[in-house]
Amino acid sequence: MSQATAPAPAASAPGFAGEQKNNDWIWHLSFGLLLAVTLIWFLFWTNGYAATDSSKIVFITAVIFAVFMAFNIGGNDVANSFGTSVGAGTLSIKQALVVAAIFEVSGAILAGGEVTNTVRSGIVDLNAIDGLDPMEFVYIMMSALLGAAIWLLVATRMGWPVSTTHSIVGAALTVGFITGKGGWSMVQWGEIGTIAFSWVLSPVLGGVAAWLLFGWIKRSILVYNEAADTQLREIKQRRAELRQEHKSRFQRMDELQQISYTNAMARDAALVAEEDFDPDLLESDYYRELHHINKDMDNVQAHRALENWVPLLAAIGAVIISAMMLFKGLKNVGLDFSALQNFLVMGMVGAAVWMAVFIFARTLKKHSLDRSTFLLFSWMQVFTASAFAFSHGSNDIANAIGPFVAVIDVLKKGEIADEAAVPAPVMIAMGIALIAGLWFIGRFVIQTVGSGLTQMHPSSGFAAELSAAAVVMAASLLGLPVSSTHILIGAVLGVGIVNKAANWNLMKPIALAWVITLPTAAGIAAVTVAILRVTF
Template sequence: MATDTPSKPEPDPDEGPRDFETPDPQDKWWHLGFGGLLAICLVTFTLWSFGWVSDGTNRVLLITAIVFGVFMAFNIGGNDVANSFGTSVGSGTLTMKQALLVAAVFEVSGAVLAGGSVTDTVRSGIVDIQVVNQSPDDLVYIMMSALLGAALWLFLATRMGWPVSTTHAIIGGIVGAAVTMGLKTGLGGLEMVQWESIGQIALSWVLSPLLGGVVAFGIFWLIKRFILSPAQDDREEGHYALQTLVPIVAAVAAIILAGMLLVKGLSNLEVAVDPVVIAFLIAMIGIAVWAAVYVFAKSLKKKKFKKAAFILFSWMQVFTASVFAFSHGANDIANAVGPFAAVLDVFRTGRVGESAAVPLPILITFGIALLAGLWYIGRRVVSTVGKRITEIHPASGFSAELGAAGVVMLASVLGLPVSSTHILIGAVLGVGLVNKAANWRLMRPIALAWVLTLPAAAAVGSVGYLVLSAVA
């Protein structure tokens, strides 16, 4: 049952009411500009694709694949990227426009610089379509159906304001289409599914939010107890806590985020670096951040404590959101790029390969579609994460983002089956529990959406395969 109105441990005294779901009427030029930019990119990319593939390619099928792929990237932006920026926008640290600009810099640069130049084409981690001798056309139909199935489910979830896993969605789409192909052709079927991986995904529904919630709860409880609470009685004590403890928190955050960036964000680059060098670089980053935050905190001594705390944690939250965006761009955009690159590779070579090249135009076009999705349809997910689960302010938002980043990094190192989306939602719940203001009623449809993501995308992917294989 939903609890009472959330408390506000560190609000901005100048803050007014925030409405994330209603677009500003003055934003019409942003709407027109993004629509025009996306249309230009789509046309330009389509023309480029005509020259990239072989001469005998079915251009109608190619255009359809492009639409499905860009639509998937659009919905990743509306759900996954909106989820990532929900705490920053919800806390008042960033406006939607500012979040869009941060995403434009870090999501796209993460995709382009660290997104990887090749991608697997025949494995999803849960279904192995190599167990049957599928034709190149079958692979095209499977991947196109998977993109459509995942994108339609993400679109529905986004419209409802449910943050869900895009990875689970694309896996579900591939499973549904691949199993349908096997059953239809008599070449295979359920044996293609790695059922132990289904169990791991089910485990992630519980493990991910639990880990995120526990870690974020601990971080925010410590911040509230030792940094925010002293200021209620003594202004000097509050500013002393800001100058001594916040730089330490910032340094620890920098170390965690640098580790996440190296472990997850840059994992696709496959660059061999001495672990000693990595440790040295991370340590230097931590020291530099400590010094910078210490100097910054001292410069805020003349301000009221609440205002100074708001400013400090706002900047720290922007930093965590930026690293999250870069890591997300480097990894999760592959949920759209991977299947589409497999389709494009078949159109180019006429055969099924174990991996496919990912040309730069794909990353740029899909990155822009990602941003357009955040702008056009991401507001409801932002509202869910940033306001409806619990009231978010800079210190609690920073705690949620840092807790999620730490769990993502630890899970990547240990190989735990977790979802970054589920981790962040758990982290938001964790900080809500510190304030005794978590909206448990809202978690019922969200949890149901998590469970339905894979089978719903699989069902649409299955139907999509039957239609494409019949008419193409």
């Protein structure tokens, strides 16, 4: 069986060659200006935020490193997040930009603080580096940013979706050893062990979740639709044959027989136009046989799977989206419901979405089964893409914000603190850099994830995104900086396994890139920290 009844429109996904050739200079110019203005504004803001006696050059360098890191996260991780949507033809790359701009930044601002704290101080035991010069700590964080960013840029250009979490954590720890402060004792091995376990678990959980979800979707909806579509085609063929047969019979009749038969058919046509007609009153053989054919078509119940199961899937997706907002975003802005209130809100949202999608599915009965399947899953994939963007913003924006906040906090206070507030302008600036990175360099990773690992359709893209969003959300709630890249790649491969179409040859260089991510980023960071210590 193929993976879906709907046509696969993503052979050349929107946002790739065709779209990119037209008027792209306007988009390039717009995003270039936006990024430049943001960087200038951010430099002015951070200049006023930090202490006046801190090194201006160090401060400016830290800002550039952080924005560069966020830019490359956008080109790799955010592009990885939207690869399935663009590859399935649900969103063009420009539409993906709009969704990312809203939900990535919202996730970072509303729900990103907890993970940022884990990256900044949960991995490194600040007590073990007591006596470390605060500026050495600044150099460690700055080098971690640059080491991770350069590796991300290289990997993105090669089309490899890699883990920014691996990059930033490995670089931060390695340069800690280079400074000779803290050594092995600076590492909170309990935290590292938990995070390492989650890294291993991420692609497995993503793959298993997507394999289960898409396997069920395929068996319950897509395979049913294919069987129903085959029956409908056979019935339409019977109807065409009936029309041709009676046309031949009519031509063999004499004139009086033709007049009599025409009058009978006219009366039958008027009869079948009535809402509840008695088929026994039909006079012509043509309409009697046509009635039996139409009855067989009704018995197929072609849209039954769409009407029964798609609203349920949409409701599940809505519950996940609302859960992210209630347990993460709204909690951080001070709206703290009780557990019962949270579940009641989630239930109401799920019920409302179920009813809305059910009504929408009923209105598609007059459309072809292929078209109805494509439309329903396309709408649902837009929502799951938004949910995954929110989860990604709440989780992986920490990779750029955490080390940078540590830097500006030290430059402001002159000491290494256990905690530091994350100012909203930092979130906004990094969010804008994310979107700019998605536009300028994200298409390489989008092509890999959207069509390289397996062919995407809205139904398979929906399954991969919903599975990945649920796993990332759960990890974010636990404060674990898991790799959303590994989770989504695992989910995409899970879909490919169901369809027996996973591109393992392409997965080999991606897996190799995952392995060398930590040492490569660490090596670049080690060189960077040595240069910074000499320069400043």
